[in-house]
Amino acid sequence: DAGITQSPRHKVTETGTPVTLRCHQTENHRYMYWYRQDPGHGLRLIHYSYGVKDTDKGEVSDGYSVSRSKTEDFLLTLESATSSQTSVYFCAISLSGLYEQYFGPGTRLTVT
């Protein structure tokens, strides 16, 4: 299994609070991605990174920000959590853009 961990694995938070999810990899892969998975929508890309301090938006980036200060860590921040951000969040890594993507175990976030 690819060395990807996500923390926390489960979180319940209240509307309006900031939340930060962490993805940590031990593979030294260049690309890192944040997806969310929702019933009826499948998996959708939130943000991605193609190197340290190099990040860009995905298709559902509103309300989210990311940071990558080290190769191994990619942080996803919900600036002010809303109920529509209740979801399962997956981090993925890839050695290079066209290589296989490997997924972390996911974080289940509930916003009440």
Next chain:
Amino acid sequence: KQEVTQIPAALSVPEGENLVLNCSFTDSAIYNLQWFRQDPGKGLTSLLLIQSSQREQTSGRLNASLDKSSGRSTLYIAASQPGDSATYLCAVPGGSNYKLTFGKGTLLTVNP
């Protein structure tokens, strides 16, 4: 915009049966196609990556084929087992960020 469709949405078979899962995509200009497995409440496990120049890729009882010109891929599972029960997803990378566009998956149940 790339769209990925998986048919059927659900499939139930008796143990030992050979089966085929289908994946179709609208833009045939793909680099590769990846098949994943997802168990309930778990992350995605990469099963096979098939490059655009390949027609087939095999791993154990799994065989994936790719026909770019027709926009189709199939995942063949031989001698199915109850442990194969899971949701199977196909995905193709695209765009400048190589983000994966996923199908909605096929929920496979193998009955003992």
